[in-house]
Every structure is written in C-alpha cells, then in structure tokens.
Amino acid sequence: MTNPSLLILAGDGIGPEVMTEVRKVIAWLGDKRDLTFDVTEDLVGGAAYDVHGTPLADETLEKAQAADAVLLGAVGGPKYDTLDFSVKPERGLLKLRKEMDLFANLRPAQCFDALADFSSLKRDVVAGLDVMIVRELTSGIYFGEPRGITTEGNERVGINTQRYTESEIDRVARSAFELARRRDNKVCSMEKANVMESGILWREVVQEVHDKDYPDVELSHMYADAGAMQLVRAPKQFDVIVTDNLFGDLLSDAAAMLTGSLGMLPSASLGAPMENGRPKALYEPVHGSAPDIAGEGKANPCACILSLAMALRYSFDEGDEATRIETAVEKVLADGVRTADLMQSGDGTPATTSEMGDAVIAALEASL
Numbered sequence: 001m002t003n004p005s006l007l008i009l010a011g012d013g014i015g016p017e018v019m020t021e022v023r024k025v026i027a028w029l030g031d032k033r034d035l036t037f038d039v040t041e042d043l044v045g046g047a048a049y050d051v052h053g054t055p056l057a058d059e060t061l062e063k064a065q066a067a068d069a070v071l072l073g074a075v076g077g078p079k080y081d082t083l084d085f086s087v088k089p090e091r092g093l094l095k096l097r098k099e100m101d102l103f104a105n106l107r108p109a110q111c112f113d114a115l116a117d118f119s120s121l122k123r124d125v126v127a128g129l130d131v132m133i134v135r136e137l138t139s140g141i142y143f144g145e146p147r148g149i150t151t152e153g154n155e156r157v158g159i160n161t162q163r164y165t166e167s168e169i170d171r172v173a174r175s176a177f178e179l180a181r182r183r184d185n186k187v188c189s190m191e192k193a194n195v196m197e198s199g200i201l202w203r204e205v206v207q208e209v210h211d212k213d214y215p216d217v218e219l220s221h222m223y224a225d226a227g228a229m230q231l232v233r234a235p236k237q238f239d240v241i242v243t244d245n246l247f248g249d250l251l252s253d254a255a256a257m258l259t260g261s262l263g264m265l266p267s268a269s270l271g272a273p274m275e276n277g278r279p280k281a282l283y284e285p286v287h288g289s290a291p292d293i294a295g296e297g298k299a300n301p302c303a304c305i306l307s308l309a310m311a312l313r314y315s316f317d318e319g320d321e322a323t324r325i326e327t328a329v330e331k332v333l334a335d336g337v338r339t340a341d342l343m344q345s346g347d348g349t350p351a352t353t354s355e356m357g358d359a360v361i362a363a364l365e366a367s368l
C-alpha cells in the first residue's frame with residue numbers, strides 16, 4: 001500500500017509560518033498514529049511569481065491534479081499589489097480552484113466554547129455552534145454570460161447573469177447530503193425561489209436529489225434573506241446549509257464571524273471523485289496572508305491545522321484522527337493558550353505561532 005499523497009503550497013505572508021506548525025502535526029501523525037503521507041511541497045502566489053513569473057506554474061498545477069489532497073497556506077501581499085491582474089498571487093489560487101473543478105466549498109462555522117466571548121453575538125447563541133455551509137463555487141452569477149458593462153441610450157448598464165444547470169445543482173446538493181449523513185443529518189437549502197427562476201430550479205433539483213437518493217436526510221428550504229436572518233438569530237438550528245455561489249459568499253462570511261476569529265477558520269473545496277474514489281480537494285484556512293503580522297511569529301496556526309483535520313476527514317476517511325486534532329485545539333484554547341488574535345487587552349502574554357503549534361502537539365500527546 002502506498003501512502004496517501006499531500007501537496008503543500010505554503011504561499012505568502014503568514015502562510016509559511018502557519019504551515020510550519022501543520023508540518024509538526026503531520027510528523028506527529030506519522031510517528032504516533034501510523035498515518036504517513038507522501039508530502040510534496042511547491043510554490044504558489046507571490047512566492048511562485050518571484051521564481052517563475054507566474055503565480056501558479058504548470059508543473060505545480062499538474063502536481064495538484066495528481067495529489068490526493070492539496071493543503072494551501074495563503075497568498076498575496078503588498079509587494080504584489082501593483083502587478084498586472086493576470087499574474088497577481090490571488091490568480092494562482094483561483095486558477096487552482098478552477099482547473100481542479102472544485103465545485104463545493106465547505107466552510108464550517110464552529111464556535112469553540114472557550115472562544116464564545118469573541119463572537120459579536122451573545123454567548124448562549126453561539127457556544128457549541130457547529131454549522132457547515134456548502135457553497136457552490138464554480139458557477140452562478142460570478143461566471144454567467146452575458147456579463148459586462150455596456151451602453152444603452154445615453155447611460156451605462158452593468159450586467160451579470162445568474163445561470164445554473166441541473167447537473168451543477170445536482171452535484172453540489174449531493175455533496176451537502178453526503179456531508180449531512182456524517183453529521184446531524186439535516187440540510188437546509190437556501191435560494192430566492194420567490195423572485196428568481198434559477199432559485200426555482202435550484203429548489204426543485206435539490207428536492208429531486210433528496211427524494212431519489214437521500215430520503216433519510218432531513219431537508220428544508222429557506223429564502224436566502226430569511227436564512228441570513230436566522231443565521232444571526234438562532235444559528236444552532238442549522239446543520240448543513242447548501243446554497244449558490246453568490247448567497248454562499250455572503251452567508252459563509254456572516255457565519256464565520258459568529259465564531260469570533262479569522263485565525264480559527266478552516267475550509268475545504270471539493271470536486272468530483274478521482275479514480276481512487278477520493279474527491280479532488282484543496283484545504284486552506286479562510287484567512288489571507290496577513291501582511292500586517294507576517295514574519296513576527298504572531299499568526300494563529302489553528303485555522304491551518306484545522307484545515308489539515310478537514311483533509312483527514314474528507315479526503316482520507318480518518319474522521320477519528322480529525323476529531324483528535326479538533327479536540328486538541330479545543331483543549332489548548334480551554335487551557336488558556338492563545339495567540340494575540342484570541343486575546344483581549346490585559347489578558348497577559350500571547351503565545352507565539354510556534355508555541356501554539358507545540359501546545360497542540362502536547363494536547364495530541366495527552367490524548368493517547
């Protein structure tokens with residue numbers, strides 16, 4: 001049996017710093033859990049531009065297509081702000097998502113009890129929150145044609161088109177139902193079927209997929225605006241939310257903030273299954289390259305460590321080890337070990353990126 005393969009693209013800014021801590025966890029899994037990955041490393045974003053003149057070299061894309069999973073740090077930084085749009089660091093990430101056809105973006109909004117006071121909502125509304133937002137990522141209004149700015153009479157008109165095919169809705173709905181089966185078995189689908197034809201089709205197809213193949217999963221439908229209200233009123237009512245690209249963009253950011261800190265939020269982008277049955281997959285923290293703190297040892301590595309946990313669960317069927325990592329992070333926080341982003345003024349001395357990683361390893365050790 002060959003080891004599963006993992007391509008690490010640390011990227012720019014704090015990307016390489018948080019990835020150093022993830023490597024500690026990968027090494028620990030190999031040493032202590034007999035779970036060894038064939039790890040390859042490569043460049044993406046500004047780091048790739050500096051060497052190759054492009055934010056994603058063709059060879060890197062090939063490696064990503066062949067890997068069982070890709071783990072990415074972050075891309076971007078002020079040094080690259082004046083570059084042409086086509087070679088900006090962020091284009092590397094977008095190209096990766098597009099070429100790998102990663103159509104389902106999974107954004108968990110999980111509120112660790114120890115961090116409930118960091119939310120802008122009341123503790124009892126968010127403590128213990130665990131919602132998964134599944135956003136369609138490769139179609140909808142961000143890609144639909146016609147688009148552009150034209151002129152009608154004597155004024156300009158901006159045009160974008162919301163367009164979904166049945167198969168695009170079908171496959172993302174399946175991702176959501178499969179996920180729900182591993183969680184609390186509930187899916188809420190959100191669209192605007194009251195005012196948009198694409199929303200009517202979305203609702204119909206999600207319901208058909210459910211009735212045909214997932215009747216055991218509890219399905220509800222909600223208009224996306226009502227969903228946004230419910231998400232801040234009583235977020236714990238949701239388990240899995242599935243929605244389109246535009247609504248998902250907004251709802252997942254709103255849900256993320258329920259949990260307090262960017263430094264804690266992982267994500268996964270999944271595509272169609274490969275020959276070995278694993279989905280094409282890219283795992284990355286939600287945060288960016290944080291140039292304001294890069295190189296200072298202040299970055300919180302938890303989002304990236306939790307992204308590895310998602311990879312274990314969704315690419316490698318190692319749900320128990322994923323839970324072990326999540327529980328270790330939770331324990332570290334409960335013990336009061338915090339990077340600066342998780343502290344309020346007067347809270348004492350923050351842990352460095354490396355100390356936070358070491359504390360997670362210590363908690364993993366203690367879990368054996």
Ligand code: NAD
Nearest residue numbers: 074075076077262263287288289290291292293299300341
């Ligand atoms: P950002 O997420 O990098 O930072 C926003 C704020 O959150 C900053 O104050 C930062 O210090 C803080 N922060 C973020 N992650 C943190 C962590 N792990 N620990 C502690 N604090 C953390 O967003 P931004 O400042 O808008 O963007 C900076 C650069 O990152 C830009 O070039 C942007 O294009 C890029 N970006 C990349 C991605 C990505 O790679 N997926 C996502 C968003 C932004």
